[in-house]
Amino acid sequence: MPGTHGPSVRNSPVSSLGPRREWTRRLASRFRFEWRHRARKDPYRLNHDARTTTTPALRIIPREQHVISRKNISKAALRVLYRLNEAGYQAYLVGGAVRDLLLGGHPKDFDVATNATPDEVKKLFRNSRLIGRRFRLAHVVYGPEIIEVATFRGTGEEEGEGDRHIVDGRIVRDNVWGTIEEDAIRRDFRVNALYYDISDFSVRDYVGGMQDVEDRVLHLIGDPATRYREDPVRMLRAVRLAAKLGFRIDAAASAPFAELGPLLADAAPARLFDESLKMFLAGNGLKSFHLLERSGLLKFMFPATARALKRGDEALRALIEQGLANTDARVAEGKSVTPAFLFAVLLWGEVRDLAHTWTTKGMESAAAWDRAAAQVVGEQCQRVAIPRRFTLTMEEIWSLQPRFEQVQRKRVFRLMAHPRFRAAFDFLLLRAAESPAIRELGQWWAHAQQLPHETLAAALTGSAPQGPAGEVAAVPSPRKRRRRKPAGKSGNKSGSKSDPA
Ligand code: ATP
Numbered sequence: 001m002p003g004t005h006g007p008s009v010r011n012s013p014v015s016s017l018g019p020r021r022e023w024t025r026r027l028a029s030r031f032r033f034e035w036r037h038r039a040r041k042d043p044y045r046l047n048h049d050a051r052t053t054t055t056p057a058l059r060i061i062p063r064e065q066h067v068i069s070r071k072n073i074s075k076a077a078l079r080v081l082y083r084l085n086e087a088g089y090q091a092y093l094v095g096g097a098v099r100d101l102l103l104g105g106h107p108k109d110f111d112v113a114t115n116a117t118p119d120e121v122k123k124l125f126r127n128s129r130l131i132g133r134r135f136r137l138a139h140v141v142y143g144p145e146i147i148e149v150a151t152f153r154g155t156g157e158e159e160g161e162g163d164r165h166i167v168d169g170r171i172v173r174d175n176v177w178g179t180i181e182e183d184a185i186r187r188d189f190r191v192n193a194l195y196y197d198i199s200d201f202s203v204r205d206y207v208g209g210m211q212d213v214e215d216r217v218l219h220l221i222g223d224p225a226t227r228y229r230e231d232p233v234r235m236l237r238a239v240r241l242a243a244k245l246g247f248r249i250d251a252a253a254s255a256p257f258a259e260l261g262p263l264l265a266d267a268a269p270a271r272l273f274d275e276s277l278k279m280f281l282a283g284n285g286l287k288s289f290h291l292l293e294r295s296g297l298l299k300f301m302f303p304a305t306a307r308a309l310k311r312g313d314e315a316l317r318a319l320i321e322q323g324l325a326n327t328d329a330r331v332a333e334g335k336s337v338t339p340a341f342l343f344a345v346l347l348w349g350e351v352r353d354l355a356h357t358w359t360t361k362g363m364e365s366a367a368a369w370d371r372a373a374a375q376v377v378g379e380q381c382q383r384v385a386i387p388r389r390f391t392l393t394m395e396e397i398w399s400l401q402p403r404f405e406q407v408q409r410k411r412v413f414r415l416m417a418h419p420r421f422r423a424a425f426d427f428l429l430l431r432a433a434e435s436p437a438i439r440e441l442g443q444w445w446a447h448a449q450q451l452p453h454e455t456l457a458a459a460l461t462g463s464a465p466q467g468p469a470g471e472v473a474a475v476p477s478p479r480k481r482r483r484r485k486p487a488g489k490s491g492n493k494s495g496s497k498s499d500p501a
């Protein structure tokens with residue numbers, strides 16, 4: 001209800017002004033005007049103090065006034081919604097799916113909110129399982145598709161009401177069931193708190209999400225600092241969603257980043273790994289990276305990357321940007337992408353610099369690279385838990401880099417046969433901005449791979465390895481080769497198989 005939730009003038013600083021009555025009266029009436037005025041412009045603003053708001057203002061947008069069509073909702077999600085509804089429960093599509101459908105996008109997952117408890121959902125769907133401790137919910141499984149069904153969560157402010165645990169302002173368990181109104185205000189952004197009602201195909205808007213979709217802005221629900229303290233990952237979600245949707249982050253929602261960013265150090269590293277995949281491997285990686293850096297949050301997630309970039313390493317910046325742009329392009333083409341390549345890109349600067357430091361101090365090259373990789377990965381995994389299978393690949397990609405400089409015959413073929421050759425070679429190409437020598441090296445290896453095995457072997461026989469630039473001439477130019485029939489074996493055994501970002 002516009003204007004009913006605002007801080008009353010009685011509670012404003014005006015009341016402490018004491019005897020200066022007339023002045024106070026005038027000031028108070030100006031305040032009243034301003035609050036009324038603001039409330040009219042932004043009726044939901046006063047719900048910012050969401051935790052103390054009991055009934056948010058509801059706006060129902062009927063079917064004919066919005067663009068969501070059942071054609072664009074997955075069959076599985078529709079089945080879940082209908083079944084719940086027919087069993088007498090409320091059932092809504094909610095969250096990112098509603099937001100994305102309103103924006104004309106194609107949601108990748110569909111979440112359902114209901115007043116049925118997880119146990120009731122379990123009874124209703126044989127193809128379901130209950131998951132989660134922090135947030136208990138049901139997964140209803142239709143082949144490869146999983147529909148997440150969550151019971152409305154309450155604010156649970158009264159003591160002893162259900163199972164919510166808050167430690168140092170942070171929500172560590174949240175299983176208090178509530179009404180749809182309560183469920184709406186405990187979501188993160190207003191645009192994420194829209195409910196598509198399967199019973200009449202309307203959209204229910206409790207917090208002004210519809211207006212924000214139109215204005216292309218992300219407002220946090222409630223007091224931003226409180227909401228970030230409850231869950232610091234919301235700061236990263238703001239950045240990620242702004243990048244994905246092309247929305248701006250409301251000033252009040254980005255203002256606490258500098259002060260509260262350090263709280264990300266306490267966020268679960270496994271969760272930050274998931275979040276970083278959504279950020280960088282979902283098609284908006286470059287934009288997300290830029291926003292993350294600009295918002296000052298990069299250093300809390302990838303300290304080594306932020307440090308290297310702060311040193312003004314422009315070649316590293318070019319490498320990262322190109323790596324992310326390539327990844328985005330692959331995602332857009334529906335090709336696969338691997339986290340290992342991407343994390344190798346992000347952390348390269350620090351690994352390379354450490355390895356150089358130690359080799360110049362006299363450490364043997366392979367040992368220096370191993371130690372540098374171990375140190376950087378070790379530090380990174382305290383923030384973002386990159387699974388071992390990826391860190392192993394990253395370490396291989398890095399440690400193969402110096403081997404590209406060794407272009408003697410045996411070594412060339414051994415490197416080409418390495419299972420990570422393709423990824424390491426693509427990584428070498430990304431490093432082109434580091435120096436002209438590296439660019440030439442990349443070209444040399446690109447040519448070398450196109451040559452038939454015998455031609456390459458002949459070209460390398462007897463060639464004295466003098467470093468990258470000198471060796472390019474040792475390989476016949478690709479133009480000469482094209483006149484011959486390919487001899488079949490290329491020497492690049494892993495070539496087409498491996499699939500770097
Ligand atoms: P995406 O497009 O990445 O799926 P999303 O908004 O759907 O974006 P999900 O992680 O799928 O993100 O979350 C689904 C919904 O759950 C959100 O739209 C939001 O309503 C709610 N939600 C998710 N994370 C939080 C959080 N940390 N705090 C409050 N609400 C959250």
Ligand code: MG
Binds near residue numbers: 096097111
């Ligand atoms: Mg989602």
